[in-house]
Amino acid sequence: MPKMDYIDAIRLAMKEEMERDEDVFVLGEDVGYKGGVFTTTKGLLDQFGEERVLDTPLAESAIVGTAIGAAMYGMRPIAEMQYSDFMFPATNQIISEAAKIRYRSNNDWNCPLVIRAPIGGGIFGGLYHSQCPESVFFGTPGLKIVAPYTPYDAKGLLKAAVRDPDPVIYFENKKCYKLVNGDVPEEDYTVPIGKANVLREGDDITVISYSLPLHFIMEAAAELEEEGITAHVLDLRSLQPLDKEGLLAAARRTGKVLIVHEDNKFGGIGGEVSAIIAEEMLYELDAPIMRLCGPDVPAMPINPPGEKFFMLNKDKVKEAMKRLAVY
Amino acid sequence: MSQSESAVQQTKHAALGLTDEQVLEMYKVMVTARRYDERCLLLQRAGKIKFHVSGIGQEAAQVGAAFALDREQDYYLPYYRDYAFVLSVGMTLRELMLCLFSKVDDPNSGGRQMPGHFGSKRLRIVTGSSPVTTQVPHAVGFALAAKMKRKDFVTFVTFGDGSSNQGDFHEGANMAGVHKLPVIFMCENNQYAISVPLHKQVGGQIADRAIGYGFPGVAVDGNDPLEVYRVMKEARARAASGEGPTLVETVMYRLSPHSTSDEDLAYRTKEEVDANRDKDGIPKFRQYLIDCGIWNEEREAEMLQEIKAALDDATKFGEQAPFPEPEDILYHVYAGDDEGRGGH
Known part of the structure; x- marks a missing residue:
């Protein structure tokens, strides 16, 4: 391929x-x-x-x-x-x-x-x-x-x-x-809109995300596996419609959920994902739902320290994943 | 019928290529729209309907424009005062009444939208909304499709003088100018954007704005259906021959308040309205037809009877038709979301 x-x-x-x-x-x-x-x-x-x-x-x-x-x-x-x-x-x-x-x-x-x-x-x-x-x-x-x-x-x-x-x-x-x-296969194919995808299976924590942050999450998950923590990683792929069943199944897998996106936290997609999980399976959770997102500022600056502070990266994601794992 | 008479001295409409039958039909649509509009106002005052937005004073321009189009293939993006226009292109009084009463069989929106928000694929009337002027870029998109698919249709879009200030007018007009698209922009300049008069809306002349986008703009007396017809006919010919868009500014006066929710005497005087009533296109056109010898009081009375009967029928039809089912609101958000569901 x-x-x-x-x-x-x-x-x-x-x-x-x-x-x-x-x-x-x-x-x-x-x-x-x-x-x-x-x-x-x-x-x-x-x-x-x-x-x-x-x-x-x-x-x-x-x-x-x-x-x-x-x-x-x-x-x-x-x-x-x-x-x-x-x-x-x-x-x-x-x-x-x-x-x-x-x-x-x-x-x-x-x-x-x-x-x-x-x-x-x-x-x-x-x-x-x-x-x-x-x-x-x-x-x-x-x-x-x-x-x-x-x-x-x-x-x-x-x-x-x-x-x-x-x-x-x-x-x-x-x-x-x-x-x-x-x-990327050579033959014609489509990916269904509204279906999330499990990027990696694991039993300790569930990480739900989309777009670039998954790059950091996958790197962090590989490192955490060496430390004995296995992460179940779900790529939402579609934000609307949200794959409700897919995200609930992923959350159920571990009972510990971290939602990650670069868009700022307040009013972001993570809030909706979190609400769906809370509505449907609150008592199956083993930890409060966590979110790791961009800070609630209008947008990121061009200066390198400021941009770095805004952006997610492997270390930030890994730290959050670890925190959830040990909860 | 009047061929021998018009042979003596050619009438204005004959010179434009319109037959006596056609101008009589134009007149009938104008009067039908006016009577429809008056009926709507009555129904709203009687508490039978929630809301009406009037097109009184704009019928002449709408009919003149419609008759200049190719009503077999052109696409239309009318705005919310265009009752006479949609009647000209095939919408029926019964359909308008279904819309007015928000009934399930309303072809425009199934009772979802406010009245005057037209749409009917069957009639090539493109669905419209309330945020004004959004339809202008859509019209440009239809015209772009015509060009890409090598189709002969022309796209016609209307909007008010207030709308001529929206970015979508300017962005759409420019896009059409750049690509020389077969689209006609018709502004119905009725002098008011709700309460704000033209001189507080527009710094120059609306028609002149076309110059900035590289195509002609023409201002025309919107109370004269034959003048509008003449200008529109030229605009359509330009569009059809690949010469690009035209902006037509039809100048008239909104004789009614903005809508049934508007108290217009808070911002204009009765004297001003009355003075404009004297310029109303409908009685002037009737007089023209009488002067041409093709119309008389007897035929007028007959026609009014006919329109009244049709309106009575349509009103009753609309009033008695069923509303949509409450849960109908859940459907048609996306394709196929009503699968497995019976009825409407």
């Missing part, structure tokens, strides 16, 4: 979906001749032409709004937000429009749209090139939200998103682009 970087898996998913269905097209700032500021769409223009790899004006609401219109007509647009930090001008189009089109028309119209948006820090991007805005969109019925960590899921979830009849926000992690490498 070929190994590839996370970013290459994303690009390959778009390429294959565009080959499969001529209604699939990409639009966004710098996606065409430049191939995206991260090279995510590199080569697509050469293969598919400038009509299907559309460089747009710098106007996020128009990018998403135009994509919504095209999607309602029956196209399968993939709208790229250059950084998720810049998608807020499109929030009205995403929350008031895309999320509600099927519902408000009583199933007459639908909006098969994908919005790709890079999240996350650790790249010296400062306040506005580092954010994790999941919680802004999370809890909006009508939207689906995915956030892959492995290259396998990056490709499979993007293909599933393109084929989904409803709007999907695809949060790709920019730090994962070149950091995470893994197996």
Whole structure:
């Protein structure tokens, strides 16, 4: 099975979906001749032409709004937000429009749209090139939200998103682009939206997370195993819908739960995951649910000590896992 | 019928390529929309319905525009005052009443949305919402799809003068200008954004904004359906031939309050409203038709009877139709979430 970087898996998913269905097209700032500021769409223009790899004006609401219109007509647009930090001008189009089109028309119209948006820090991007805005969109019925960590899921979830009849926000992690490498099968496959995935089995603690922090969690888990602590690691993959059964099963496995995400703690996805566990299986827990998240500040700074303080890393994660294990 | 008469001196509408039958139909839709609107206001005052947002004073422009489109294939993104428009493109009074009474068979939203929030795939009316102007980029998206799929349809979108200030108008217009997309932007400038008058909304002329986006903008008397028709016909021809978008600013006056929840005399005078009532497009168009010799009082009375009967029927139909089941609200969040469920 070929190994590839996370970013290459994303690009390959778009390429294959565009080959499969001529209604699939990409639009966004710098996606065409430049191939995206991260090279995510590199080569697509050469293969598919400038009509299907559309460089747009710098106007996020128009990018998403135009994509919504095209999607309602029956196209399968993939709208790229250059950084998720810049998608807020499109929030009205995403929350008031895309999320509600099927519902408000009583199933007459639908909006098969994908919005790709890079999240996350650790790249010296400062306040506005580092954010994790999941919680802004999370809890909006009508939207689906995915956030892959492995290259396998990056490709499979993007293909599933393109084929989904409803709007999907695809949060790709920019730090994962070149950091995470893994197996990606050559054959066509999709990863189901709404299904979590066990990355590693263990019996002492359960760690539930998504996106980049899983990289640190897996490293920490390997080290902790040598110290006699085995961690059960669940990758949510989809944030909406949340795989309730999957996360409850993972929590039941050990009775000790740590939830980790880079988005800040207050109002984050961890709160909802925690509430589900508390509602369904409080008396099966052997420790209070723990959360390890970004601090509740507006966003991370560009200065290296400050960024490091904000970001999760293997040591922070390992420490939290250990604390839970010995509880 | 009147061919011999019009042969003597060509009427304005004949010069525009409209038959006598077509202008009479335009007139009938205008009056039907007006009567529908008045009925809605009555029903709201009588406590039969919760809410109505009126389009009184804007019928002429809406009908003039609709008749200039290709009603076999074009896509429409109307805004919430466009009763005359949707009637022109095939929505029925019964359907409008189902919507007004929020009934389960309302084709626009199954009784979910406020009245005036149109949508019907069958009629190529694209579903709309209440946050204003979001439909403008959607229209651009339909136009982009037409270009990509090499289709002949043109997309038509309307919005108010207040909406012309929203970012979505500017972003959408610019995107359409850049890609020379087959879309017509029609602003129904009724002089008010709820209570805020035009001079506090807009620094220049709305039509002129098109220049900044690289396509023509035309201001036209929105009380004159034939003028609107003429301008729209040109706009459609431009769009269809690949020359790109046009902004049409139809200038009229909102004769009704913003909605049934609005007390308009708090911000404008009765004298101002009355002065504008004299410019109303409907009586002027009736007089035009009479002057052309194709309309008379007798036919007017007959038509009004017919409209009244249709409205009575539709009102009764809408009122008596069932509401959605309470638990209906749980469905159609995502595709297939109603599987295994019977009925509606």
